[in-house]
Amino acid sequence: MPMTNYERIVEKISKLSNTEKSEVERLIEAKRARLSGLISKEGAAQIVAAELGINFDNQKLKIEELLPGMKKVNVIGKIINLYPIRTFKTKKGDEGKVANLVIADETSNIKIVLWDTKDISLIESGELTEGKTIEIINGSMRDNEVHLSSFSEIKLLEIDIENVKTEKNFKIEKIEKIKKGESVKIRAFITQSFDVKFFYVCPNCGKKVIKEGNFFICNEHGNVPAERRALISLVLDDGTGAIRAVAFQENVEKLGLNIENESNLINQRQELLGKEFIFYGSIKENKLFNNLEMNIESIEEVNLDNLILELEKNEN
Ligand SMILES: [Zn+2]
Incomplete structure (x- = not known):
């Protein structure tokens, strides 16, 4: 098993202070207990390190x-x-x-x-x-x-x-605490869904192309056989707050929408309301509306087994 962040810090403190690892862990636990668990294990480790005279500088x-x-x-x-x-x-x-x-x-x-x-x-x-x-x-x-x-x-x-x-590190976060520039993992319900929109991109560079008559023109590659892409805007809510989010192509499909069946998309997107997923994405500022927006990079179904595993991991 790879070492966790915490285990590495314990090892470092142990080495730098010539203290047994088990003793370092005991000190960290004691520090946390004294602070009524209000601090993370990593945070307590930093305090213990300082008390042992270790400087990570x-x-x-x-x-x-x-x-x-x-x-x-x-x-x-x-x-x-x-x-x-x-x-x-x-x-x-x-x-x-x-x-x-x-x-x-x-x-x-x-x-x-x-x-x-x-x-x-x-x-x-x-x-x-x-x-x-x-x-x-x-x-x-x-x-x-x-x-x-x-x-x-x-x-x-x-x-x-x-x-x-x-691989990107996605921070597990509540919507109310999300900040611009972060990559986050949130578990949230879809409370609004907007019309699925289609646009065309260049197969060589993936950039948007302009339609001119029957042709699609890429700025760099000229006349290209463009590929159609779908996007959907959503509002996600996890109980702490709501955020506008955009999903593209594969992720539109991961929501369970069949983008080939265009005539039925209105019904399909209605069925998304109230559904819960785990969303991974980066947070950007929408300057037009002056609010934050999530660019969805991946979507997972809520899997209870995984949730329990994660809870147990956080307990330890
Ligand atoms: Zn191109």
Whole structure:
């Protein structure tokens, strides 16, 4: 069995403090009990570490070991996603730049946010590209992201990390607590469903195509035999709040809709109301309506056996 986040932290504390693992765990449990269980095991572990005089600052940690609130984070990972640099206006009216990338190691992956011009210039000059391995020195954790400032550093390493964990980490979350930019897993009921809409994409690049007469034109690939895609907008509610969500193609089908039977879609979508699913997706801001929206990436049926397994895992 792979070690959990918690087990890794216990092991690290044990090593750094020369204390038996079982003793470290006892201290963590005692700390939690004193705080009436109001704190997570990982949170209690951080307090115990501090009390034992251990500082995670500048320790080389695996991505899975990074915890919210950590400062002076040092971590090594392979760049698996590099997003276009974005510009914004600073309060003074200057132009600022920010860049996001995702790095991965064998244990997990995490988003890195670059704010400093010297770091961003590494992307502009083409030195940082997907597939390269980097070391981050002196980053700090903000929620579940590592943020780099002018005090941080990026070093390119001449190594390759094999078998990196590239699957997205979806955080189990309640709708009322969801924040922009997060990847979340929610269990919710469908309380509204809108008409299924169809659009056409280029088979080469997946981008939307424009219909001109009987032809479909891709900006990059010209006249293409376009593929039809379905999308549906939903409102999801888990009792703590509601959120608008959009599902595409495979996920429309996972809801149980037969998109080939277009004439019956109105009836089919009515039947979705009151149904419960587990939704995985990323949270975006809908600027037009000034609210949050979930871009559904995957849908699972609610499986009671799995729910019980998960509950038991959280108990332990
Ligand atoms: Zn194309």
